[in-house]
Amino acid sequence: MFLKQVSLPLACCVAMLAGCATPPAARVPWPATVVAIEEVKPVKPMAISYFYNITNGRPAGTCVLRIHVDSDGRAQKVDRLESSGHTNLDEAFVKAAWKAQYQPYVRDGQAIDVTVIAPFHAR
Template identity: 35%
Template structure:
């Protein structure tokens, strides 16, 4: 009888033979490991969680603040170093910079033209026709002297005639002014002898005799 035909002795004879023995052994080993893991997780505390009694003991025993009455402001919290809290005011913005006033530009001054003064006033030329004596004034015996201001141009012609003294007779005054418009004058002259406009004062006398 050979050695292979002999039956195993002791505990070896109870083990199943072949591949089924390997499968069964692995299954049993897996269950054992699963039970060990589950048992360990149920007994170990969860990380980060503390016992309720220890957590309550760690809380401070300070009393809660009293409720604030309606309309009152809550007190400011105290700083950690014992100093009262302070309100920090923001600095006010700097005032706007006012632009410097610009000097006023002087307005141009209108310069009046310099009136040229005649060195020699105009004069009535000789031989001018005297004014006619009004018939109505002659019949009533009116007489008097009329003083005229005559504007004379550079050519010696009479322009505007103004009565500056009246004779007392309207007919005599009108006759003198009408005659002066027909008169010719020697024009006024400046310092260099050049003719220029001017005015002449001419008295006209009316006498009945």
């Protein structure tokens, strides 16, 4: 009897929270216009900082990101397309992509949202 009384309110709570599970940014589609990072260069150099084990040496590799840059030059979504092979390095690149201010992409005199494909290299 107690199980039935608890399970209905619990099921209602779970159902209501299920709609909150997907963040709003994930629902926004990626812009159809795809450009290279050279077309929406960051306004300032990106600061990349990450931890690594000095005995293993500094990690190297290339991480490719997909960045939704809006008409104001701000990142709205960042997605990793290819890993550098080092989780901490990938996370540093993603964090830098989120923080960066980009030059807005202009088409026909108007700034538009774009999808940017950007390789990040560490040597």
